[in-house]
Amino acid sequence: MRCTGCARVIEQPELKENFRCVECGDLYEVVYPSWSAGSQAEIRKPNASAMRWLWKERCGSNAEADQSGVWRFREMLHVLRDESNIVTLREGNTPLYQLRKVAESTGIEQLFAKHQGMNPTGSFKDAGMTTALSVAHELGFDWVACASTGNTSAAMAAYAARAGMRSLVLIPEGKIAWGKLSQAMDYGALTLQLRTDFDGCVRVLTEVVKRAPVYLLNSVNPYRLEGQKTPALEIAEAFDWEVPDHLIVPGGNLANSSALGKAFLEMKHLGLTTQLPKISVIQAEKANPLFRSMQESCGKTLEPVEATTRATAIRIGNPASWKKAVRVIQQTGGYCEQVGEAEIALAKAEIGAEGIGCEPASAVTLAGLKKLVQQGKVQSGERVVLLLTGHTLKDSDYTIAYHRGDLLKPEEIGELRPEIEVTRRNAVELDASVDLVLRELERAAGQ
Numbered sequence: 425m426r427c428t429g430c431a432r433v434i435e436q437p438e439l440k441e442n443f444r445c446v447e448c449g450d451l452y453e454v455v456y457p458s459w460s461a462g463s464q465a466e467i468r469k470p471n472a473s474a475m476r477w478l479w480k481e482r483c484g485s486n487a488e489a490d491q492s493g494v495w496r497f498r499e500m501l502h503v504l505r506d507e508s509n510i511v512t513l514r515e516g517n518t519p520l521y522q523l524r525k526v527a528e529s530t531g532i533e534q535l536f537a538k539h540q541g542m543n544p545t546g547s548f549k550d551a552g553m554t555t556a557l558s559v560a561h562e563l564g565f566d567w568v569a570c571a572s573t574g575n576t577s578a579a580m581a582a583y584a585a586r587a588g589m590r591s592l593v594l595i596p597e598g599k600i601a602w603g604k605l606s607q608a609m610d611y612g613a614l615t616l617q618l619r620t621d622f623d624g625c626v627r628v629l630t631e632v633v634k635r636a637p638v639y640l641l642n643s644v645n646p647y648r649l650e651g652q653k654t655p656a657l658e659i660a661e662a663f664d665w666e667v668p669d670h671l672i673v674p675g676g677n678l679a680n681s682s683a684l685g686k687a688f689l690e691m692k693h694l695g696l697t698t699q700l701p702k703i704s705v706i707q708a709e710k711a712n713p714l715f716r717s718m719q720e721s722c723g724k725t726l727e728p729v730e731a732t733t734r735a736t737a738i739r740i741g742n743p744a745s746w747k748k749a750v751r752v753i754q755q756t757g758g759y760c761e762q763v764g765e766a767e768i769a770l771a772k773a774e775i776g777a778e779g780i781g782c783e784p785a786s787a788v789t790l791a792g793l794k795k796l797v798q799q800g801k802v803q804s805g806e807r808v809v810l811l812l813t814g815h816t817l818k819d820s821d822y823t824i825a826y827h828r829g830d831l832l833k834p835e836e837i838g839e840l841r842p843e844i845e846v847t848r849r850n851a852v853e854l855d856a857s858v859d860l861v862l863r864e865l866e867r868a869a870g871q
């Protein structure tokens with residue numbers, strides 16, 4: 425473990441340190457010294473072509489760990505001493521869809537969506553949860569805990585239940601989508617809704633883990649980021665180890681963008697790939713601390729904001745991993761953009777109309793891409809991948825409100841009105857009459 429601030433190296437962070445460096449307070453990251461040239465260390469530097477072959481080969485195996493899209497890449501994530509401690513729900517191996525209609529409307533011919541919402545609990549959080557929770561299991565903890573905007577708690581509760589462990593969830597009252605809350609309950613978590621926002625839940629939990637023997641599974645836990653690297657490996661593998669030109673990711677607490685960046689840097693270092701994709705991070709306008717930081721100080725300082733957006737998964741004003749994300753944006757030549765509530769809603773409807781769907785926070789990627797295209801920062805010939813982070817059923821209230829026309833205030837819609845009207849598909853209530861149904865069918869066919 426190396427501190428990302430002062431580069432101090434330690435074996436295993438102590439719990440009371442809360443995964444923050446005692447010297448400088450910064451976050452740790454997992455590093456593999458043996459991957460440097462000339463190292464004699466125990467974990468050998470993986471051989472690129474042998475690894476590519478082995479990872480593919482494991483897809484046909486019946487072993488639990490091999491069937492996981494995270495653990496089949498285990499040479500890239502040495503987080504356990506003993507592989508029998510792996511807790512898996514067969515996460516990962518998510519689909520990469522080509523977006524043909526949206527490609528036309530954005531002018532990007534080769535546009536893809538890596539759908540992390542197709543994970544066992546419906547979000548990308550599973551990829552990081554399987555690694556960090558397996559570590560907690562190996563360390564012998566009975567309790568795990570997280571503060572969450574919803575998806576982390578759903579993932580943690582599920583994996584804890586699989587391992588026979590107990591889980592404590594702190595969520596902001598009234599600011600979490602029902603789908604996610606219902607999962608935490610279903611998987612048996614002790615679920616506490618605190619009268620505060622996400623950032624307030626983090627403050628409370630930071631104190632709780634100092635006083636009680638519970639293992640912290642927020643994304644300050646560097647083992648989560650190791651698992652969250654694997655979608656990047658899957659993307660590279662899907663393109664025969666030629667990375668896309670641009671990867672676009674939503675930004676909340678900024679762990680995901682950090683993990684994906686780490687993966688692409690490591691892949692290049694190991695000779696698995698020869699290029700880096702640009703990695704761009706998109707935030708909601710009213711939950712935009714990173715966007716502001718990049719504008720005002722080139723990412724040198726970050727002022728926390730009071731976050732409000734209907735995309736609850738990215739409603740975060742004081743992101744833990746912001747320094748890591750800044751490095752990834754700068755090292756890959758990517759951008760940070762912000763998008764408004766109506767832009768997010770429209771983008772979500774467009775992704776839905778491709779038969780794919782996603783939760784609101786994921787749709788910022790498409791809304792952000794449109795902005796980057798307008799600004800000339802993405803060219804039509806580039807191969808672009810949008811990272812869709814959550815499943816559309818996570819927040820069906822949002823979707824229904826959009827299609828009924830109840831979601832957005834007129835002043836939020838502004839010039840987007842015509843585009844939004846085209847995408848709205850409200851359910852029509854009718855008497856049970858064949859003629860009425862045929863009339864609706866005719867009307868729709870004529871549109």
Ligand SMILES: *Cc1c(COP(=O)(O)O)cnc(C)c1O
Nearest residue numbers: 575676677678679680737813814
């Ligand atoms: C957690 C989450 C995000 C934000 O990811 P960070 O790593 O916190 O930046 C975005 N979308 C969904 C659906 C999420 O669950």
Ligand SMILES: [Zn+2]
Nearest residue numbers: 427430445448
């Ligand atoms: Zn430090």
